[in-house]
Amino acid sequence: MLFRKMIRDIKSNVSQFITIFLMVLIGVMAYSGIESYMDGMKTTADTFYSENNLQDLNVMGANFTKEDLDKIKEIDHVKDAERKLSITALTDKDKTLLLNFIESNNISSFYIVDGEEFSYDLDGVWLDEFYAKENNIKVGDEILVKYEDMELHEKVRALINVPDHLYDVRDESELYPDRKEFGFAYVSSNEIPESFIKNKAIKEAGVSEDIFDMMMPNFNYKDHLIYNYVMVDVDKKSNKNLVKDKIEDEVESAKAVIDIKNSNSYVQYQGEIDEGKTYVGVFSGLFLFIALLSVITTMTRVVKKQRLQIGTLKALGFKDSRVLLHYMGYGFYISLFGAIFGLILGYFIIGKMFIGLEMSFFEIPNGKPYFGIQNYLVAGIVVLIATLISYFTCRKILKEKPAEALRNEMPSAKNTSFITTRGIFKNLSFSSKWNIRDMLRNKMRTIMGIAGVVGCCMLIVCSFGMLDTMNRFIKLQFSDLFNFDYKLVLKENISDDKLNELYDKYGNNTSLSLGIEIEKDGEKEANNIFVDDSNNYVRFIDKDDNFIKIDTDEGVYITHKLAELKDYKIGDKVRWHIYGDSKYYESKIIGFNKDPQNQNVTMTRNYLESLGIKYTPDSIYTNKDLSKVKDISGVESIQDINALADGMENMLSMMKTMLVLIISVAILLGVVIIYNLGILSYTEKNYQFATLKVLGFKDRQIERIFIKQNNWIAIISILLGCPLGYYLTDWLFKTAIEEHYDFGAYITIRTYIIGAVGTILVSYLVSRFLAHKIRNIDMVSSLKANE
Amino acid sequence: MKDFIKLSNVKKTYKVGEIEFNALDGVSFEIPKGEFVVILGPSGAGKSTLLNILGGMDDVTSGNVVIDGENIENYDKNELASYRAENVGFIFQFYNILPTLTVRENVDIVKDIVKKPKGTMEILKGVGLSKHADKFPNQLSGGEQQRVSIARAIAKNPKILLCDEPTGALDSKTGVEVLKLLKKQCDANNGENTVIIVTHNAQIAEIADRVIRLKNGKIESNTINKHPKEIDEVVW
Structure with missing residues (x-):
């Protein structure tokens, strides 16, 4: 029953x-x-990662011979190792492909979306599924790939996903993968043309082909294949560092051994x-x-x-x-x-x-x-x-x-009402007094109401605040710090003549990035040095976003966040060495700069040269219009700053969908909470409203009394919600994003206004809706119910 | 001044499901200005319904209710609210004062609706509550609370005071004090104020100028008390 x-x-x-x-x-x-x-x-x-056997270490070098591979395989705790040649090639449609030649596919093995398994003896290409989709390429289609004098016509064998290519960008300054323009592809190293290897060998020997043929009558190109990567699979994660040190010590060709956890794809996904x-x-x-x-x-x-x-x-x-x-x-x-x-x-x-x-x-x-x-x-x-x-x-x-x-x-008046009978409260209007006491008496309801609406306001401020912050970041990065239109990334082995030719054409505003390892208290960590000779084409800021000049030749600047993370102070010395060279340098820290997306070391060209290191730029900055230029000799890639900024904005549009969802749920919650509490307070006060009605109060007067309280709650909530929204956003940006980023919340007045107006509007509309119920209060039965 | 209040053939029918029930079944009477009227009847006789209709809190199913020459049945919601505010004071058995307001504020509240209210402290003095002005209702006894309710009603300076079992929840001594206040209000204003008390306590009828008896929604009798007793003469 x-x-x-x-x-x-x-x-x-x-x-x-x-x-x-x-x-x-x-x-x-x-x-x-x-x-x-x-x-x-x-x-x-x-x-x-585990089913497709992602490698634990990437060993990089100019060339790894069969002996090198065997040496690595013999190191204790190494389960398996595979070589690959990884190069950046172009297609006939001017797209960029990260082309990998491999001998076998047991490490970072392919997930075949469509097509057949990899085999060393098969010709054809195993192609990036996303790239293929974007470019409408299907299994069985033929693609043309060019690299230097090599041209490969390959049939697409399969569309694949590979565990170390979850996220690929052409170079790391691109923040958003452009799958239409850039993809990865795998080909059996059996497919490398003999002529390509032979020509390289001839060039290296510095003789003509005839002489070369005479010198090496038994030249077998397969013995001279070049591999610039070795992927290493270690038996246990805990042995990774052991193996890393061993490879660094024993394998001379190994210029750098990088933990997969530091690879861009892994870092981005983990981030x-x-x-x-x-x-x-x-x-x-x-x-x-x-x-x-x-x-x-x-x-x-x-x-x-x-x-x-x-x-x-x-x-x-x-x-x-x-x-x-x-x-x-x-x-x-x-x-x-x-x-x-x-x-x-x-x-x-x-x-x-x-x-x-x-x-x-x-x-x-x-x-x-x-x-x-x-x-x-x-x-x-x-x-x-x-x-x-x-x-x-x-x-x-x-x-x-x-x-x-x-x-x-019977509702009881608590002693807290005492404070509302004196001082300024004494002169308040009846409805204000009544509402204040009602709120004080129903503390729990009031607090919950405020907490709910604060949450709603916070979420709105935070959502828009995140957009503000990202927009601010784009402006800071792409127009304040990057004070140029194009960046020319130079080829690694560019000749001095070529370099001078480029200087003449595009100016000599250059920089160099050096991969380094920093040692502090016995711990080594990968980092990089930005050597600046850009003549203000690349600018720097301090932690308050004011421009600073890095022009001292006495030492280095490091970023605030790096200093914070590694506990460096001005005057301390940074101990570092360049990857591929074991000589350590100690550089005095002269100052701090702020960089929103790269926590590194910055020095001037003069300082670098004073250490006895040759400055060979890897980038030229220019404001010349290169929008129609596709290819420059000696230049690996041309980066259009506006295109990069657009890429970022693309990423923001994805973020926007998520934010719209958050905002909708926030508003929904706000509506439900205000409605809910409104209903509660309406039910509780029903008989008091009926009494007011009997006394001769008009419906509208009573409605105003009722709405007043919700408006107060909304205002209190906004006063709390706006700053809390700021702190929430700041906290999200400071703790949630990856370590190499550095930007705090930046929220515009507009966002606060949206948050405030949105909250007031939600509160007002719901209260108005509820206030309508007052018209339907039946005085007789409401008062009867109280008897 | 005849016919200050005039009811003609007033019917009030409630429908509960299929069943129709006449709370008032053709009630007619007239009350001149300044009378102290007691409406008597057992529960279910229709007393409260009658009072609610007089107070503009409820409408009639048929018939006319004319107050001071105006047919209040033609009033819209806002006019009814003004009518209640300007003309009528209500006193309930369970006081219906606002628990979150102090005594003074409960009386002050009428300032929001009446153009010329009486002075609050003056009235509180009149009902013997000036010492309790800053207390909250739950700090008062039942009789004191009822006096707040009377003070609130009087503050509007209403032409009609409608009281629904005003002494019903009080002991006899306190009840007498309350009745005295009501009588005082009736006599104030050159005897032009009308007080109507609804009760099932027949003793109160002894002090009334007019006694109307209701039964089953009909008027059983409407008599004028030629010699109403003084309140202190009645044995309670």
């Missing part, structure tokens, strides 16, 4: 129960959705996960928190409304435990249904959608959300809280005598 009563009670309080149901659903959905998306990112990659982890904590936590707030307030109210019934059941002789169990059912069943639907929708809607978005960005197969145990746990906790709330509220009523419980609860 009591079950039937519950069902009917739910029916008659349908809007409040729907609120609880929806809040639990949204909270659990947001939490489990984002969580399963993030976990999905991790497990998807982990699976791919996305780390970033996301913070969002999980913040956003899903906030959603859940706000949702729980309203579940608690609503549930309390629903049970409190049952006061008379609880008294009646008690008077009838029901045992307390029976009544408790009955009312716990209210919280339990409703939140259980909400939680179940939340879990399902979280996985299928949010989880799948976000993973889908990521999988269009990172090239990784079989991306799917992963549903971890913590989702069930959180859902369980939500159900538990809802049940406990009904339990405690009911128990409080049960503790009274049945006769008391049968009377309606």
